[in-house]
Amino acid sequence: MQHALIRCFAGAAALVFVGATPIIAQTPDVHYVPTPQDVVDRMLELTGPKPGDYLIDLGSGDGRIPVTAAKRFGINAHGVDIDPVRITEAEANAQRAGVQDKVKFIRANLFETEIGKADIVTLYLLETLNAKLRPRLLNELRPGTRVVSHTFSMGDWTADKHEKVGGRDVYFWIVPARVEGAWRLQNGERAVELQLKQTYQNVTATATVDGQPLPIEAVSLRGAELSFRIAGQDYRGKVEGNALVPSGGGDWRAERI
Structure with a gap:
C-alpha cells in the first residue's frame, strides 16, 4: 500500500492510495492544540464583547472560544473547522454549557467561509496562515472589527495590543478604515x-x-x-x-x- 499527501492551507487535500485507487479526503492543515482557558478568557476580554456582537472563530477546534463567548458574555458566535471530529466535539460542548441556541459550528475551509458579518474574529492558526488570511480580514471586515490571535502575529500588521498570558502571546488588532x-x-x-x-x-x-x-x-x-x-x-x-x-x-x- 502506498500513501501520498498533498497539503493545502486550512483543510489539506489528502490523496490516499489504497492499492491503485486514489481516495480524496479533507484533513486539517493545523494540528489541533486547544487554547488554555485563561488565554481564551483574556482573548475575549481584549475584544470587549458587547450586546449584539457576533463572533467568528476560525479554526475553532473543540469550540471553547465560541462557547465561552456565549456563556460568559451572552453573544452569538460560530466556529469554523475542517475536522468533523472537532465539530462533533464542539457541538457537544455547547450542549453541555447550555448555549446551543447561541452557538453553531460549521465544517468548512476557513479561507472560503464568509466573515463579513463578524464584530469579533478569533484565531489560533499559524504565522503563515495568518499572513494568508490578513488581506481578507482587512478587505472584508468592517472598520472597527476586533481581531485577536493566540500565539501568532500578523506579519507587518503590528498589533494594537500584545500581551503575555501564562507565558503565551496574545495579539489584538482593530481593523482600520481606509483613509489614504x-x-x-x-x-x-x-x-x-x-x-x-x-x-x-x-x-x-x-x-x-x-x-x-x-x-x-x-x-x-x-x-x-x-x-x-x-x-x-x-x-x-x-x-x-x-x-x-x-x-x-x-x-x-x-x-x-
Missing part, C-alpha cells in the same frame, strides 16, 4: 486640503490652506475613528465611505477628493 488619499475639510469658510498616508492603522498627514502649510499633529486612526489637530484645533470624526463626519462635536465636514 486627498481630503478637503470645510470648517466654516475655511477649506483645508489634507493628504493622508496610511500603513494599516498608522497614518501620517499634511495640511494646507491655499497652498500654505498648516501644522497638523496627533493623527490617530482607531477603526473608523480618525482624529487630528490642525493649528491647535482638535478634530475627531467617523469615516463613512468618502466622508469624515464629526463625532466629537463641531460644525465641520471632510470629503475625500
